[in-house]
Amino acid sequence: VRAIDEAAELLSRLPGLGRKSAVRIAYHILKSDESFARALAERIVRLKASIKACSVCGCYSEGDPCEVCSDPGRDRGLICVVEQAQDAASIEQAKEYAGLYHVLGGVIAPLDGVGPEKLRVRELLARLEGVRELIIATNPTVEGDTTALWLQRLIKDTGIVVSRLASGLPVGGDLEYADRLTLSRSFRGRTRVG
Ligand SMILES: [Zn+2]
Numbered sequence: 001v002r003a004i005d006e007a008a009e010l011l012s013r014l015p016g017l018g019r020k021s022a023v024r025i026a027y028h029i030l031k032s033d034e035s036f037a038r039a040l041a042e043r044i045v046r047l048k049a050s051i052k053a054c055s056v057c058g059c060y061s062e063g064d065p066c067e068v069c070s071d072p073g074r075d076r077g078l079i080c081v082v083e084q085a086q087d088a089a090s091i092e093q094a095k096e097y098a099g100l101y102h103v104l105g106g107v108i109a110p111l112d113g114v115g116p117e118k119l120r121v122r123e124l125l126a127r128l129e130g131v132r133e134l135i136i137a138t139n140p141t142v143e144g145d146t147t148a149l150w151l152q153r154l155i156k157d158t159g160i161v162v163s164r165l166a167s168g169l170p171v172g173g174d175l176e177y178a179d180r181l182t183l184s185r186s187f188r189g190r191t192r193v194g
Contacts, residue, residue: 004023004026004027004030007026007029008022008023008025008026009022010022011025011026050062052064053085053103054066054068054069056069056127057069057088057100057101057102057103058085058101058102058103058104058105058120058123059085059088059089059101059103060085060089068088068092068100068101069100073098074098074099074100075098075099075100076099076100076130076131077099077130077131077132077133078097078098078099078100078131078132078133078135079099079100079101079102079124079127079128079131079133079134079135080097080099080100080101080102080135080137081101081102081104081124081134081135081136081137081138081151082101082102082103082104082137082138082175083103083104083105083106083107083138083139083144083147083175084103084105084106084176085103086176087103087137087139087174087175087176088101088103090175090176090178090183091137091175091183091187093180093183094180094181094183094184094187095180095184096183096184096187096188097135097187099133099135102120102123102124102127103120104119104120104121104124104138104147105118105119105120106118106119107119107138107139107141107143107144107146107147108143108146108147108150109143116150119147121151121154124151125154125155128155128158128160131160132160132161133160133161133162133163134151134155134160134161134162134163135163135164135165135187135190136148136151136152136162136163136164136165136193137164137165137175139174139175148164148193152193152194153194155194156194161192161194162192162193162194163190163191163192163193164190164191164193165186165187165190166185166186166187166188166189166190166191
């Protein structure tokens with residue numbers, strides 16, 4: 001049936017979904033109540049329409065600037081640099097960190113053709129005034145470490161302290177999947193690298 005194939009084709013573009021799972025989901029939706037299918041479709045459209053990237057930090061939010069950037073209670077002397085917006089969301093859940101964020105939008109990966117110019121580096125440099133510490137929370141992967149080192153060298157002469165999250169995060173793993181306790185610990189035990 002063409003409609004099922006088309007729905008499955010779209011679903012299979014989602015991360016972690018192969019063709020088989022996509023077909024299974026398409027059939028599942030077909031069997032579900034109409035209200036479920038409608039709610040799912042509406043939520044997806046609403047997600048895209050109501051949430052935007054914060055023009056300051058790059059985190060997703062309904063307002064611009066986001067809740068974190070506009071919260072007067074946050075420590076403006078601290079900026080935590082993350083690869084993706086969902087990393088900042090994971091850190092927020094750990095409730096250990098009270099500074100600001102900066103989403104790079106990726107990591108330096110020469111093999112994939114991603115140089116620093118493709119990341120939100122200029123935006124970061126533009127907001128360093130008044131900042132006393134930059135916490136680099138890129139993932140513990142080769143690219144994450146390379147990016148951290150590159151940033152560390154870039155701001156070496158500014159006098160801003162650069163720190164890296166303590167180990168304990170799974171090596172090669174994603175910050176996104178780290179549990180709250182591990183994240184809290186790695187924030188408290190962060191080490192100065194520059
Ligand atoms: Zn923001």
